Amino acid sequence: MTSTSSSLSVSKEAWDCLMTTLAKNNGFLKFKHAFRKFLRTKNLKKPDIFQYFSNALADISTNNVLILAFCHLYATGTPQSSKQAFDLFVYAMYRGNPVGTFCVAECYARGIGISKELESLAFERFEEAAKKGFAPAQLALGNCFSKGMGTEKNFSKADYWYNEAAKQGNSEARFQLGFSYTQGRAYCKKNCKVALRLYENAAIGGNKYAPAMLAIFCRQGMGTMSDLHQAIYWHRKTSNKLDSITKRHLHSIFKGKGSKK
Numbered sequence: 001m002t003s004t005s006s007s008l009s010v011s012k013e014a015w016d017c018l019m020t021t022l023a024k025n026n027g028f029l030k031f032k033h034a035f036r037k038f039l040r041t042k043n044l045k046k047p048d049i050f051q052y053f054s055n056a057l058a059d060i061s062t063n064n065v066l067i068l069a070f071c072h073l074y075a076t077g078t079p080q081s082s083k084q085a086f087d088l089f090v091y092a093m094y095r096g097n098p099v100g101t102f103c104v105a106e107c108y109a110r111g112i113g114i115s116k117e118l119e120s121l122a123f124e125r126f127e128e129a130a131k132k133g134f135a136p137a138q139l140a141l142g143n144c145f146s147k148g149m150g151t152e153k154n155f156s157k158a159d160y161w162y163n164e165a166a167k168q169g170n171s172e173a174r175f176q177l178g179f180s181y182t183q184g185r186a187y188c189k190k191n192c193k194v195a196l197r198l199y200e201n202a203a204i205g206g207n208k209y210a211p212a213m214l215a216i217f218c219r220q221g222m223g224t225m226s227d228l229h230q231a232i233y234w235h236r237k238t239s240n241k242l243d244s245i246t247k248r249h250l251h252s253i254f255k256g257k258g259s260k261k
Contacts, residue, residue, distance in 0.1 A: 010052065014038060015063045018070070022099070024206065026136045026172050027106055032074045039076070050077025062092040066100055073112075086113025093125070098132040101125050105140065109149075123150025130161060138165035139173045146176075155180070159187030166198070171205025174198045178213065182222075192223030203237075211237040 014035075021034045039049060053068035069088035072081045086107050092100025105125030111117040123144045129137030138161045144150055145158035159180045165173030177188065178198030184190025196217050203210035211234045217223055218231035 010042065010044070010049075011061070011064055011067075013042070014049075014053075014067050018067065019099075022102075022136050023170070026139050026170070028070070028103060029110075031070060035070060035074060035076065046071075046077035048077070062095045062097040062100060065092050066097065066103065069103070082107075082113040084113075089113075098129045098134040098137065101129040101132070102134055102137045102140070105129065105137065109140075119150035121150070130164070133168075135165045135168040135170045135173070138162075138168075139170055139176075142173065142176060155185050156187045159185065163187070169205065171202045171207040171210070174202040174205065175207045175210050175213075178202060178210070182213070192217065194223075196223035203234075208238075211235075 017034055017038045018028075018031060021031045022028060025031075039046065050068075050071045053064055053071055065088055069085040069092070070076070071078055072088065073085035074080070086104070089100050089103040089107060093104050102125070105122045105128075107113050108118045108122035108125060123141075126137050126141045126144060130141040142158045142161035142165065145154045145161065147153070159177060162173045162177040162180065166177050175198070178195040179185075180188040181191045181195035181198065188194075196214070199210045199213045199217065203214060215231050215234035215238060218227045218234060220226065
């Protein structure tokens with residue numbers, strides 16, 4: 001990475017890799033594999049990539065600072081240090097980077113780089129990043145309200161934030177919102193047709209639970225005409241993605257007769 005243009009290219013591609021991982025997994029725990037795969041694809045050595053992003057501390061780009069934080073977190077060209085990673089996440093957060101704020105929230109929620117989990121602080125940071133429009137943070141904030149993590153349970157607020165994330169194409173948020181429309185919970189009046197569309201979009205986006213719900217909807221005629229062939233199509237797409245309990249529940253539904261609802 002000697003030329004400025006190649007350095008800028010690496011910086012942008014590393015950032016794109018991070019954003020793609022966050023969008024797909026709604027958290028950074030799976031970035032380790034994606035980041036190392038990126039380094040292999042670009043034929044980059046760990047010490048070189050660490051040295052390059054170390055120079056980011058003198059740069060105005062907090063995006064590069066965040067990549068450097070992950071170098072520390074995942075021992076990429078430097079000894080592993082969750083504390084150093086956390087400090088760099090905070091550095092980016094205080095310079096207005098919503099992804100940095102989200103990463104700080106993740107650290108508070110999971111006890112990364114700090115002595116213990118701090119749910120109330122995680123909630124505050126998720127809320128801050130969510131209000132700046134970062135979809136994974138909006139989903140996380142919805143989960144906080146849904147589960148009562150760091151705040152009181154409030155399904156209306158949970159569904160509001162799921163809806164905000166869903167509007168940006170977040171597949172997990174679409175699934176959660178679909179579930180709310182299925183139940184008729186708080187923010188969402190029961191509407192199986194709307195739920196069906198949300199599950200379809202969630203499935204297209206890669207959500208592993210959406211095909212199971214689509215199989216049930218098509219089998220039982222919820223929000224659509226009962227269609228056994230379509231139900232079987234979605235059922236087959238669930239086979240390798242669900243836990244054993246969910247699989248048994250799905251199989252039990254297919255043993256009975258579908259009824260239009």
